[in-house]
Amino acid sequence: MRGAILITGTASDAGKSVVVAALCRHLRRQGVSVAPFKAQNLSLNSTVTPGGHEIGRAQALQAAACGIEPEVAMNPVLIKPSGPRSAQVLVNGRPVADAAARTHEALRGAVLEALAGLRERFDVVVCEGAGSAAEINLRHTDLANLGLARAAQLPVLVLGDIDRGGVFAALYGTLALLEPADQRLVAGFLINKFRGDPRLLAPGLDQLKALTGRDTYGVLPWLDGPFPDAEDVLALREPPRAGGTLDVAVIRLHWMSNFTDVDALAAEPGVSVRFTRSAADVERADLVVLPGTKATVEDLEALRADGLDAALQRRTGPILGVCGGYQMLGHRIEDGIECERSATGLRLLDVNTTFAAEKRLRRVSGTVLGVPADGYEIRHGRLDRDEPLVQQGHVLGTAWHGLLEGDAVRRALLGWVAERTGRDWTPGTRPFREVREAHLDRLADWLAAHADVAGIAALIEGGAPKDLR
Numbered sequence: 424m425r426g427a428i429l430i431t432g433t434a435s436d437a438g439k440s441v442v443v444a445a446l447c448r449h450l451r452r453q454g455v456s457v458a459p460f461k462a463q464n465l466s467l468n469s470t471v472t473p474g475g476h477e478i479g480r481a482q483a484l485q486a487a488a489c490g491i492e493p494e495v496a497m498n499p500v501l502i503k504p505s506g507p508r509s510a511q512v513l514v515n516g517r518p519v520a521d522a523a524a525r526t527h528e529a530l531r532g533a534v535l536e537a538l539a540g541l542r543e544r545f546d547v548v549v550c551e552g553a554g555s556a557a558e559i560n561l562r563h564t565d566l567a568n569l570g571l572a573r574a575a576q577l578p579v580l581v582l583g584d585i586d587r588g589g590v591f592a593a594l595y596g597t598l599a600l601l602e603p604a605d606q607r608l609v610a611g612f613l614i615n616k617f618r619g620d621p622r623l624l625a626p627g628l629d630q631l632k633a634l635t636g637r638d639t640y641g642v643l644p645w646l647d648g649p650f651p652d653a654e655d656v657l658a659l660r661e662p663p664r665a666g667g668t669l670d671v672a673v674i675r676l677h678w679m680s681n682f683t684d685v686d687a688l689a690a691e692p693g694v695s696v697r698f699t700r701s702a703a704d705v706e707r708a709d710l711v712v713l714p715g716t717k718a719t720v721e722d723l724e725a726l727r728a729d730g731l732d733a734a735l736q737r738r739t740g741p742i743l744g745v746c747g748g749y750q751m752l753g754h755r756i757e758d759g760i761e762c763e764r765s766a767t768g769l770r771l772l773d774v775n776t777t778f779a780a781e782k783r784l785r786r787v788s789g790t791v792l793g794v795p796a797d798g799y800e801i802r803h804g805r806l807d808r809d810e811p812l813v814q815q816g817h818v819l820g821t822a823w824h825g826l827l828e829g830d831a832v833r834r835a836l837l838g839w840v841a842e843r844t845g846r847d848w849t850p851g852t853r854p855f856r857e858v859r860e861a862h863l864d865r866l867a868d869w870l871a872a873h874a875d876v877a878g879i880a881a882l883i884e885g886g887a888p889k890d891l892r
Contacts, residue, residue, distance in 0.1 A: 426883040429577040431552025433593035437584040438615040440481040443551045445866035448488040458545040459485030462534040462567040463500040467680035471799035476516020488863045499537040505717045527564045557600040569605040578610045578887040586616035610887040611638045641874025667695040672708035678718035687827045690858045692851045702734035709844045713748030720766045742818045749820035750776040760803045771818045776804040794831035798823030
């Protein structure tokens with residue numbers, strides 16, 4: 424099998440990232456050499472490749488589904504919002520300030536070059552769209568949806584989220600709003616997050632085909648459970664898991680980034696993880712995590728406005744700050760990069776931060792809490808105590824993302840929390856890597872059971888049918 428396909432959607436959070444990961448793992452299990460691709464990603468969840476480049480976290484999970492290391496070609500353009508009207512643009516894994524490097528033609532060149540390189544090295548490339556396929560106000564600069572499909576002549580499947588309601592209108596309307604040349608590449612549809620009786624849905628599928636001439640290649644049922652490496656904050660609408668022995672409260676920041684750092688905590692038996700902006704939750708939780716952010720000073724000001732600063736300062740139980748959260752726990756933040764102002768921190772850790780123009784992107788390893796640990800750094804902030812973990816009494820801070828994916832360091836942290844809080848907690852034995860692999864296999868099983876995977880394979884090899892209008 425050789426070829427490529429684009430999975431796009433009717434809206435954000437329709438499940439594109441999950442379906443792409445599922446298809447990648449399914450193809451890998453069929454012995455196919457496969458790679459993921461997202462031309463342009465708008466996300467605050469990112470990671471660092473072995474080559475020292477920053478890409479979307481979802482593409483790293485999709486690479487894991489393929490059984491390969493993530494690389495910058497899988498996500499050549501990454502946009503990280505840092506305010507209501509501001510964002511950092513990364514091209515080929517590095518921030519760019521030069522306006523010429525951010526023009527549509529420059530970005531388009533980077534995208535097509537990356538995709539072409541992947542197609543030369545892998546049998547199949549599974550591409551993920553961004554947002555909605557029918558953003559007609561942005562079509563002239565589109566790099567990730569039908570703009571990509573037209574440039575690379577990719578067959579397209581449009582994914583609709585039936586849980587939102589109005590899925591037939593969304594699918595039909597998406598197709599109707601596209602230009603004729605774009606419409607000819609839309610081979611069919613997928614429906615995601617279905618909870619009802621398939622027999623009741625069947626007449627609608629028949630009418631959709633009569634109206635559009637296109638098949639629906641699958642109706643995917645709702646999937647419960649945690650989703651490691653979620654694409655964006657929309658995924659946090661899921662209710663928290665059932666309570667456990669250790670209660671972990673993660674402060675939900677306005678510009679929160681890399682909230683996937685707590686995924687491994689949620690996978691540990693006897694641990695309950697929830698996102699909150701409640702001062703009461705902050706005071707009574709066994710562990711409070713202050714996560715990363717793309718707007719450190721602005722999120723610090725919002726903490727103060729909501730009274731969460733006082734709640735943190737009143738705590739005597741464990742607090743962990745990660746990257747931007749770590750910086751907030753310190754004494755002073757001097758920022759001329761994310762914003763043009765500085766701030767006094769929460770003064771819970773004896774550290775100071777000064778922002779530098781060059782972004783630090785690297786994988787790291789060392790010893791944390793007496794055990795081997797590794798992670799990655801994504802930051803402009805330079806701390807005057809540049810250690811893997813700083814601890815003062817009940818407060819800890821680290822600039823390392825991904826630290827808690829290490830089984831030994833995660834269990835050492837949770838054991839320390841249990842000891843300080845007097846909880847009876849027993850560490851699990853299952854490696855987090857195994858949890859992630861099982862999740863990817865579950866996704867592949869889900870797709871194979873409910874989608875026409877043979878029909879999708881035919882699209883990958885042969886492209887969209889030639890008679891579509």
